[in-house]
Amino acid sequence: MSPTFANVEDARRIARRRLPTIFFDYIDGGSSAETTLRANTGDFSRLRLHQRVLAGLEPRDLSSQFLGQRHPLPFMLGPVGFLGLFAGGGEILAARAAHAAGIPSCLSNFSIASLDDVRRAGCAGPLHFQLYVLKDRGLAEAFLAAAEHAGVETLHLTVDTAVTGIRERDARNGFRAATRIGPRMGLGFALRPAWALDMLRAGKPGVGAVRGRTEFGANILAQAGTLSRLIDPALSWADVDWLRERWTGRLTIKGILHPQDARLAKRAGVDAIVVSNHGGRQLDGAPSTIGALPGIVEAGEGLEVLLDGGVRRGTDIVKALALGASGVLLGRAYAWGIAAGGEAGAARVIALLKEEIHVTLALMGLSSIDALKRLGRDALVPADDPAFAPR
Ligand SMILES: Cc1cc2nc3c(=O)[nH]c(=O)nc-3n(C[C@H](O)[C@H](O)[C@H](O)COP(=O)(O)O)c2cc1C
Structure with a gap:
């Protein structure tokens, strides 16, 4: 596969053609009216950058300090469940693409590949793991042990899924309710032969983190359903303390969207927080992440924020x-x-974003990501400036 797309939206269009609708919609969709999903992208596009000229600089340095290390690029691959259903070995392909670019990749608790699979496939680069704390703390401890064994550096505790958001596209496609592949799903798969062949080659999928645990069910649909039901809806800050005692590596809380929660996270002693609304897949009507960011950075006062x-x-x-x-x-x-x-597709997305950042910094008269961070909000046209685009 050699993808020739020019931007992320092109990749989305190709994904739509390659994937069965049920999986394309699972990735693409948000919760309920998808208001927050749209706000996430819409609010980015409302911000305006300062164009500066004749700065006599060349942007050379895209490296960025985050999560205790300097990375060659200011971004990483976050946790996305079921990647191995979008391409055979999806998690391993993503880790390879990330590591080739020198950036971390994060395995979701709902990954097809286990942490060990990723390591055994020769992915030696920085690996993160995203954890859901289950009602059965013994299982959460088993996930932590697997993460430690695989040399995971950073654990992301996802906290915005007390219950699963109402995903209407998934409901329409029968994604959540399914416990086996019915005729409609089978037909959808048959309509995407290249994808179906890839899946056949990859072998029977399952949720890697619960492999061998028969109580989770015999197939991926049953395993994912059981795992979802076991996520502890009553998680509290006391559980963050519990986790902090057991996990000696770096710990972030993923899913912070309110300044007060940023203050509480700081008090809980986590290393960083990830401002996230789960990609508009949870609380519909919640603010966009870029809109919430400034207030959270201010409230967190020195707490690292991604x-x-x-x-x-x-x-x-x-x-x-x-x-x-x-x-x-x-x-x-x-x-x-x-x-x-596949791997080339993920690598292409990383390369395109790298190129776009490079060009953006050059046209802003900035030589590095560090210079951008030093400039901070002054890099943006303030909303009360006439040059700011009105809604
Ligand atoms: C298909 C899909 C599956 C996801 N699975 C997980 C997951 O298992 N764990 C998690 O913490 N976040 C998960 N997320 C949320 C992402 O980590 C991230 O917060 C979100 O995708 C960011 O929004 P964006 O996709 O618009 O960039 C998932 C997102 C998508 C699109």
């Missing part, structure tokens, strides 16, 4: 960094890359 949600362009990443994020996590952008072209 962001995800709606990132489709290098300019989006530049805007998030200007507003105080130390780094950015990609979600759909690279999932579409995987679906569109």
